[in-house]
Amino acid sequence: MPNTQCPVTESVHFIEKSIRIGSFPHPHTRRMAEEIHSLLEDIAWGRAGDDHLPAIRQRVQALLDDPVFAGGPNPGETLDHMLKAHAEVFQSHIETHNCSAGVCEWLTPAPCQTACPAGIDVPTYLSLISMGRDAEAIDVIRQDNPFPWVCGLVCTRPCEFMCVRGRMDTPISIKYIKAFAAERTISQGTYRNPEKEADKGKKICVIGAGPGGLSAAYYLALKGYSVHVIEALPMAGGMIMVGIPRYRLPREVIDREVAMLEDLGVTFSFNTRFGTDINLDALKSQGYDAFFFAIGAHTAYTLGIAGESDFPQIIDAIDLLRQVTLGERRIPGKQVVVVGGGNVAIDAARTCLRLGCPDVTIAYRRTRHEMPADEEEVEQAEEEGVRFSFLTIPERVLGADNQVTGLQCIQAQLVEQPGSNRMSPVPVLGSEHVLPADVVISAIGQKVDASCMAELTNLNWTRRGTIDVNMVTMETSIPGIFSAGDDVTGPATVIEAIGGGKRAAEAIHRYLTGIPQPQMPPVPVRRGREACAEMSASAKTLLKRPAIGMLNLDRRRTTFQQVELSYTEAAVREEASRCLRCDICRRCGQCVAVCRDKMGIGALALGYLDFDHPTQTDLLLTEERCIACGACAANCPTGAIRIEDRGDERLLILCGTILSRQKLVFCHSCGKAIGSAKYLDFIRDRVQSINSSIEPTIRCEACSRKATARFNVDALPV
Amino acid sequence: MVFQRGQKVKVYQPSTDESWRPYMDRFVGLHGIITDPDTTINDPDALMEVSLDKKGTHRLPQDCLRLIDD
Numbered sequence: 001m002p003n004t005q006c007p008v009t010e011s012v013h014f015i016e017k018s019i020r021i022g023s024f025p026h027p028h029t030r031r032m033a034e035e036i037h038s039l040l041e042d043i044a045w046g047r048a049g050d051d052h053l054p055a056i057r058q059r060v061q062a063l064l065d066d067p068v069f070a071g072g073p074n075p076g077e078t079l080d081h082m083l084k085a086h087a088e089v090f091q092s093h094i095e096t097h098n099c100s101a102g103v104c105e106w107l108t109p110a111p112c113q114t115a116c117p118a119g120i121d122v123p124t125y126l127s128l129i130s131m132g133r134d135a136e137a138i139d140v141i142r143q144d145n146p147f148p149w150v151c152g153l154v155c156t157r158p159c160e161f162m163c164v165r166g167r168m169d170t171p172i173s174i175k176y177i178k179a180f181a182a183e184r185t186i187s188q189g190t191y192r193n194p195e196k197e198a199d200k201g202k203k204i205c206v207i208g209a210g211p212g213g214l215s216a217a218y219y220l221a222l223k224g225y226s227v228h229v230i231e232a233l234p235m236a237g238g239m240i241m242v243g244i245p246r247y248r249l250p251r252e253v254i255d256r257e258v259a260m261l262e263d264l265g266v267t268f269s270f271n272t273r274f275g276t277d278i279n280l281d282a283l284k285s286q287g288y289d290a291f292f293f294a295i296g297a298h299t300a301y302t303l304g305i306a307g308e309s310d311f312p313q314i315i316d317a318i319d320l321l322r323q324v325t326l327g328e329r330r331i332p333g334k335q336v337v338v339v340g341g342g343n344v345a346i347d348a349a350r351t352c353l354r355l356g357c358p359d360v361t362i363a364y365r366r367t368r369h370e371m372p373a374d375e376e377e378v379e380q381a382e383e384e385g386v387r388f389s390f391l392t393i394p395e396r397v398l399g400a401d402n403q404v405t406g407l408q409c410i411q412a413q414l415v416e417q418p419g420s421n422r423m424s425p426v427p428v429l430g431s432e433h434v435l436p437a438d439v440v441i442s443a444i445g446q447k448v449d450a451s452c453m454a455e456l457t458n459l460n461w462t463r464r465g466t467i468d469v470n471m472v473t474m475e476t477s478i479p480g481i482f483s484a485g486d487d488v489t490g491p492a493t494v495i496e497a498i499g500g501g502k503r504a505a506e507a508i509h510r511y512l513t514g515i516p517q518p519q520m521p522p523v524p525v526r527r528g529r530e531a532c533a534e535m536s537a538s539a540k541t542l543l544k545r546p547a548i549g550m551l552n553l554d555r556r557r558t559t560f561q562q563v564e565l566s567y568t569e570a571a572v573r574e575e576a577s578r579c580l581r582c583d584i585c586r587r588c589g590q591c592v593a594v595c596r597d598k599m600g601i602g603a604l605a606l607g608y609l610d611f612d613h614p615t616q617t618d619l620l621l622t623e624e625r626c627i628a629c630g631a632c633a634a635n636c637p638t639g640a641i642r643i644e645d646r647g648d649e650r651l652l653i654l655c656g657t658i659l660s661r662q663k664l665v666f667c668h669s670c671g672k673a674i675g676s677a678k679y680l681d682f683i684r685d686r687v688q689s690i691n692s693s694i695e696p697t698i699r700c701e702a703c704s705r706k707a708t709a710r711f712n713v714d715a716l717p718v
Numbered sequence: 719m720v721f722q723r724g725q726k727v728k729v730y731q732p733s734t735d736e737s738w739r740p741y742m743d744r745f746v747g748l749h750g751i752i753t754d755p756d757t758t759i760n761d762p763d764a765l766m767e768v769s770l771d772k773k774g775t776h777r778l779p780q781d782c783l784r785l786i787d788d
Contacts, residue, residue, distance in 0.1 A: 102772060115753070115769040158753035158769045161724060342756075370720050372756055422720055422762060445761075462736060464763070471739055489777055493754050493767065496777070520741050521774060611771045612726075612749055612786075 117499030119524030152179025210238020212485025215501025275452030307397030333439030532656030
């Protein structure tokens with residue numbers, strides 16, 4: 001396929017060109033071609049319905065049958081070929097409002113949406129929240145993610161890393177805005193499930209009630225399947241329930257969102273461990289048509305040091321967090337050393353503080369700079385009183401009488417190893433020392449517990465000890481068995497598990513209905529195109545990302561109350577309105593280029609357009625330099641930038657941001673608006689060399705011609 | 719190389735790792751941002767979550783990634 005790689009856009013270009021060069025000489029064929037053009041444009045702009053393709057085919061057939069083309073070239077043949085060769089692409093544009101090639105301007109997702117592993121339409125829900133339409137925003141989110149509240153509190157937010165506003169100043173606070181809207185919607189009782197499809201009469205078993213399993217269950221239930229979830233723990237949530245402490249994610253948040261799945265008809269069997277309490281044959285005998293495994297990665301790695309298995313006070317962090325979630329409140333010890341530098345180590349240390357441990361130290365073998373835990377988590381732990389011992393390698397657990405007394409460590413220094421660009425910790429001879437401890441917590445990672453899957457002998461595993469799947473469809477090596485989540489990726493993020501569950505649900509549906517599986521990961525689907533709210537360029541520039549409120553330090557040290565609080569409503573609405581609306585502006589830069597290169601004005605300083613080399617953005621510069629000529633708007637392919645006359649003013653508006661507002665000058669003769677004073681000056685400067693006599697009276701083009709021409713058509717002597 | 723969240727990277731070559739899939743060949747040459755490195759032990763063998771410019775978020779092996787200057 002030529003040029004654009006999208007047959008829809010290609011066919012629009014083709015018919016446009018054919019009309020332009022006169023390939024339809026007869027009026028009735030030209031009318032037919034114009035109708036086809038209009039229908040194709042509807043598809044390319046996301047406005048088409050079910051009747052569009054049949055209507056196009058009917059008109060193309062009429063062109064093919066038309067005798068005026070007999071013996072000569074018929075553009076209908078090319079169109080007919082395109083429609084037949086790429087029928088599924090045309091259909092997909094209509095059904096999903098999505099251009100997988102990213103060519104059809106209105107159907108291409110914004111960078112934040114593309115970055116989200118679940119593909120949430122971020123700009124649409126942000127604009128709804130900016131207008132106070134929280135429930136509608138949550139409806140939009142829950143088309144792609146069943147857990148907006150959970151993700152509003154613990155998502156690793158790839159969307160914010162790709163946020164274009166981040167190239168201008170700071171990214172939109174997407175995560176906290178989502179949390180606010182979800183909380184508000186649940187509080188007001190407007191949090192609802194999407195409409196379910198009709199019952200398909202088939203049963204699916206989901207093994208594991210973590211984010212991946214619950215996500216798959218949600219989408220399968222919406223598609224009309226009967227879904228039953230079995231779970232080893234006594235409650236749903238998996239790692240988000242037992243691996244994330246309550247001060248980061250309150251249990252009620254998970255419970256409320258899981259309850260929405262029960263409303264859809266999803267049923268649960270808790271305290272049922274696959275491989276122990278039930279096996280695959282038993283499940284198959286219950287008539288399930290497909291299985292989805294999301295068993296997570298709950299087994300901790302051991303430290304592998306002397307004395308580790310000699311004392312009961314050596315515990316793993318995941319087990320500690322699990323026990324605390326299940327109700328354990330006794331302090332593990334008075335002097336706790338946590339070994340590790342990741343998020344789980346931080347969570348374990350902060351949990352110990354809250355349980356009442358007076359002295360908690362994290363021992364990490366590299367420096368703070370190399371610490372893999374989130375920076376904010378490390379800072380918060382430090383504020384709460386967790387101590388850090390960097391460049392510390394544990395060597396041996398010391399103790400007597402079945403009681404740990406300390407952790408013998410050796411000081412490390414970082415050196416560059418030959419053939420590696422990675423600094424490695426190397427022990428410093430003679431630097432042995434003892435960290436006093438009565439409990440040692442190991443937090444050096446988790447792996448998948450493969451033992452529960454031992455009966456699935458045909459199941460392929462990766463060398464990393466994870467289930468080997470097709471990452472597009474989440475199919476395992478056993479037909480009818482699918483898998484996603486940490487058991488596939490290793491310990492990863494909540495949003496990845498949710499995205500994996502969603503992909504698996506689609507693949508299970510295709511498997512059960514005999515539809516071929518996709519070969520590429522899905523492209524996120526645009527869920528809407530909300531109008532842009534207007535605001536001044538100065539407001540858009542001056543609004544800053546608000547800081548999140550925090551629980552006071554004493555409560556953080558003593559209770560499991562949520563640490564990160566919420567934005568105020570006003571802050572949420574303002575922050576959502578900082579969005580640059582990249583779902584509408586594709587950042588092609590044509591406006592900047594035409595203003596700078598063709599007009600020689602350079603009024604648009606949109607430094608955020610380039611991903612690799614962003615430069616300074618100054619939205620206020622436009623007001624100073626713009627002449628309101630409209631060249632930028634005329635060249636914008638998506639209508640993101642537009643020029644509009646309102647009363648006696650001409651406004652230049654980019655996705656709702658008023659970049660320039662200039663007084664209009666009116667024709668002294670007929671009263672028609674003829675542009676801003678700056679624009680007229682610009683024209684005068686340009687034509688001065690050929691017409692030096694500038695008349696004092698300001699007239700529009702037509703009035704000027706009337707006044708100066710010797711003849712005009714009306715007064716021409718016959 | 720220790721990758722950290724927020725760093726800009728380039729997929730500069732196909733990986734020889736088993737987790738590299740044929741559809742990832744078209745990622746070669748793309749730029750992106752590390753959005754979830756190994757947050758446990760900085761394992762050089764761990765898969766990194768990378769958000770690629772215009773091509774979504776994927777877990778990629780480290781041998782295909784190179785840091786790029788901002």
